[in-house]
Amino acid sequence: MLTLAPFTHEHFTLLLDWFPTRAALAQWGGPFLDFPLSPDQLERMLAEGSSTPPTRLCWMAESEGTPVGHVQLAFDWRNGNALLSRVAIAPEMRGRRFSLPLIALAIERAFRFDAIERLELNVYTWNAPAIRTYEQSGFILEGVRRASALVDGQRWDTAMMSLLRADRAAP
Numbered sequence: 792m793l794t795l796a797p798f799t800h801e802h803f804t805l806l807l808d809w810f811p812t813r814a815a816l817a818q819w820g821g822p823f824l825d826f827p828l829s830p831d832q833l834e835r836m837l838a839e840g841s842s843t844p845p846t847r848l849c850w851m852a853e854s855e856g857t858p859v860g861h862v863q864l865a866f867d868w869r870n871g872n873a874l875l876s877r878v879a880i881a882p883e884m885r886g887r888r889f890s891l892p893l894i895a896l897a898i899e900r901a902f903r904f905d906a907i908e909r910l911e912l913n914v915y916t917w918n919a920p921a922i923r924t925y926e927q928s929g930f931i932l933e934g935v936r937r938a939s940a941l942v943d944g945q946r947w948d949t950a951m952m953s954l955l956r957a958d959r960a961a962p
Contacts, residue, residue, distance in 0.1 A: 793892040795900065798849035798861065803833050805851075805858055809879055814942055818915060819879050822940040836863065836877075844868055848900070849877075852893045859884040862897045871908040873901040878921075890921075894928040898954065908956045915940070916948040930954045 798806075806828070810816040813826040824832055839847035845866065852860035863877040875897055880889050901910045914921050916935060926932075930952040938946035 792854070793859070793889060793896060794853050795850040795862070795896050796853050796858075798837065798851050798863075800834075800837075802851050802858065802861075803830050805881075806833065806861060806879075809861075809882055817940065817942040817947075818918065820877050821913070822942055839865075844904075850897075850900075852889065852896070854884075854889065859887075859889050860893045862893055864897060864901050866904075866907070868906060871906050873904070873907045873910050875901065875910055875912040890924045891927060894924060898928065898959070902956055902959065909953055910955075911951065911953040913949050913951055916950050922950060922952075925952050928954070929958055931958070 807830070810819055810826075810828050816824055816826050816828055820828070836847060836849055839845065840849065847863055847865045849863045850861070851858045852862065858881060860880045861877065862875070862879075865874040865876055867873070875894070878890075878893065878897070880887075880893070898910060901907050910930075912925060912930065913936075914925065916922075922932075931954070933951045933953055936949045936951065939949040940947040
């Protein structure tokens with residue numbers, strides 16, 4: 792059974808090893824993170840959770856006490872939106888079907904907040920396995936921002952997907 796545990800300083804070393812290239816880091820965290828991922832960057836992510844209400848929450852996914860993944864939610868409280876982001880399965884745990892349960896847990900966490908009506912995400916269009924997982928989780932493709940990220944001299948297109956609170960209640 793998969794559970795979410797708060798992301799803490801004790802997880803930093805583990806997560807730092809998951810992204811060995813600039814492209815791998817950009818795939819996970821977007822083009823604005825500096826490579827290599829550093830404890831300072833992770834510290835800033837954690838700090839966003841200390842406001843009231845939080846602007847970001849971070850978790851490690853665990854299976855029987857073993858960390859197997861990571862996920863974050865960023866919040867736009869004014870508009871009732873949450874952003875599902877920085878989803879990763881530990882390299883040695885990939886292929887073990889943790890993605891769908893991890894996304895389901897993140898969706899449940901987002902909609903625990905009554906103010907959140909919309910959960911959205913961005914995913915690079917070449918990442919077909921992730922897109923398939925998000926679609927299976929109920930997310931709808933809304934559009935594509937063409938050539939929106941520049942990574943190692945290449946332009947990547949970004950798909951925008953969303954899930955509304957009302958979508959979850961639909962039969």
